[in-house]
Amino acid sequence: MNRPAYPLSAEVQARFAGLAECADKRIVADMAELIRNGTDRELNRVNVLEFAQRHGVNEEGVIAAFVHAARLGLFDMVWSLLCPGCGGVLSSNNTLKHVHQRDYHCALCATAYEPTLDQMVEVSFTVNPRVRRIAAHEPHKLPLWEYYRQAYWSSGIDVSDEEYDRLVPQFTLAALELPSGEQHTLTVELPQKFIIVFEPVTHTAHFIDVQGEPTTETQEMKVAFDHEHTPVPTTSMRPGPLRLTLQNRIETRALPSLFIADDPLHDMLVEKKRFLTATRLFTNQTFRDIYRTDTLDIDQRLKITSLTFLFTDLKGSTELYERVGDLVAYDMVKAHFHVLNDVIAAQTGAVVKTIGDAVMATFPTPDRGLAAALRMREAMHALNQSRDGEDLLLKIGLHEGPCLAVTLNDRLDYFGQSVNIAARVQGLAMSRSIFATKPVVEHPEAKHLLDAAGLTPVQQSAMLKGISEEFCVFEIP
Numbered sequence: 001m002n003r004p005a006y007p008l009s010a011e012v013q014a015r016f017a018g019l020a021e022c023a024d025k026r027i028v029a030d031m032a033e034l035i036r037n038g039t040d041r042e043l044n045r046v047n048v049l050e051f052a053q054r055h056g057v058n059e060e061g062v063i064a065a066f067v068h069a070a071r072l073g074l075f076d077m078v079w080s081l082l083c084p085g086c087g088g089v090l091s092s093n094n095t096l097k098h099v100h101q102r103d104y105h106c107a108l109c110a111t112a113y114e115p116t117l118d119q120m121v122e123v124s125f126t127v128n129p130r131v132r133r134i135a136a137h138e139p140h141k142l143p144l145w146e147y148y149r150q151a152y153w154s155s156g157i158d159v160s161d162e163e164y165d166r167l168v169p170q171f172t173l174a175a176l177e178l179p180s181g182e183q184h185t186l187t188v189e190l191p192q193k194f195i196i197v198f199e200p201v202t203h204t205a206h207f208i209d210v211q212g213e214p215t216t217e218t219q220e221m222k223v224a225f226d227h228e229h230t231p232v233p234t235t236s237m238r239p240g241p242l243r244l245t246l247q248n249r250i251e252t253r254a255l256p257s258l259f260i261a262d263d264p265l266h267d268m269l270v271e272k273k274r275f276l277t278a279t280r281l282f283t284n285q286t287f288r289d290i291y292r293t294d295t296l297d298i299d300q301r302l303k304i305t306s307l308t309f310l311f312t313d314l315k316g317s318t319e320l321y322e323r324v325g326d327l328v329a330y331d332m333v334k335a336h337f338h339v340l341n342d343v344i345a346a347q348t349g350a351v352v353k354t355i356g357d358a359v360m361a362t363f364p365t366p367d368r369g370l371a372a373a374l375r376m377r378e379a380m381h382a383l384n385q386s387r388d389g390e391d392l393l394l395k396i397g398l399h400e401g402p403c404l405a406v407t408l409n410d411r412l413d414y415f416g417q418s419v420n421i422a423a424r425v426q427g428l429a430m431s432r433s434i435f436a437t438k439p440v441v442e443h444p445e446a447k448h449l450l451d452a453a454g455l456t457p458v459q460q461s462a463m464l465k466g467i468s469e470e471f472c473v474f475e476i477p
């Protein structure tokens with residue numbers, strides 16, 4: 001179907017011109033094109049990794065472009081908590097500050113999950129209402145199945161429109177829109193299956209385990225929807241007629257549905273999409289530069305199950321000042337910071353902080369951190385060569401592990417034993433050898449890198465300050 005392109009106001013065009021100044025122009029053109037010609041659904045909670053794949057452009061560039069676009073008011077950043085089981089959105093907001101540390105309960109899965117920034121928090125981007133109005137800006141007016149598609153299973157599940165239209169009728173026994181404060185009674189014939197009464201606005205569920213001899217007698221049940229989150233009850237019933245009374249006690253409409261927990265429902269939820277996690281966004285330098293402190297509340301601590309830490313320290317600058325003089329030495333130390341920043345950004349990492357000549361950086365995966373470390377070492381060699389010496393020595397340490405994301409000293413920082421270990425491991429480096437821990441060198445992709453470079457890590461055990469047991473570390477020659 002051909003729709004006329006959505007017109008962009010002069011103000012929006014000016015903002016796009018501003019965006020093109022600080023982001024990849026090709027990506028910016030693709031974003032403008034999406035706003036002009038995309039469907040409403042395509043502009044709701046844009047999955048930027050999917051966007052990068054569809055347009056054949058670099059993921060990091062797309063993340064940076066959308067972060068800038070959010071700053072310019074073209075898109076709004078949406079932080080959603082996704083259920084790892086069913087891919088449903090358990091909570092969604094325009095700030096991460098609403099995510100709490102307590103467990104999130106998914107009614108559809110009847111399971112509680114501790115929120116983690118790398119497995120459960122998705123960051124997506126919705127077009128700003130002043131740029132273009134889309135139906136999802138008023139989710140409570142979306143047609144029932146569009147609400148499920150765009151607000152509940154928004155960007156977490158990977159199902160085509162055709163599959164969605166084919167599977168929904170197969171697992172749905174009934175579904176209706178129930179206005180605020182109203183009650184409705186419906187009669188359904190219960191098949192001998194496991195049935196889920198589910199309501200996505202309140203995240204309420206009630207399970208019906210249908211088994212035993214079929215009956216012709218009408219069974220009765222009542223389910224009310226409110227904001228109370230109780231454990232999901234299970235009622236046993238027999239195959240046959242059910243008179244089900246549904247009661248909406250919330251201030252908006254409710255969308256109660258009866259699902260058959262069988263293959264078609266499973267088929268729809270099984271494929272999960274790759275999505276931009278909060279952790280990945282935190283390791284994007286553009287995001288760190290723009291949202292320095294305004295991401296987490298001062299007392300908020302959120303779990304990350306895996307993050308790769310790289311610490312560097314520069315040695316030899318004193319001797320260098322002695323040999324070549326202050327000016328030249330200063331330029332070289334500055335050049336070293338430039339090199340480090342470039343290498344870190346190229347490997348999808350970000351600098352968390354610098355302390356004197358030391359740098360702390362994070363990466364989403366160990367192989368990225370290792371690739372950066374190897375590249376840094378080469379770049380330092382080239383830098384020294386340009387001055388006919390080996391004055392500057394970069395000592396590098398790497399570790400991967402869980403941590404907490406926190407706001408500390410006005411910056412988004414990380415806290416925990418993994419951070420301490422990474423810093424201590426860096427302290428073991430005495431020469432150009434890179435020191436790394438087991439989770440780094442045994443990461444499959446990192447192993448590939450080492451093999452490709454013909455490097456064999458040498459295992460040794462070391463005492464790390466503040467860590468009681470002997471620690472296994474690897475020296476990468």
Ligand SMILES: [Zn+2]
Nearest residue numbers: 083086106109
């Ligand atoms: Zn779930």
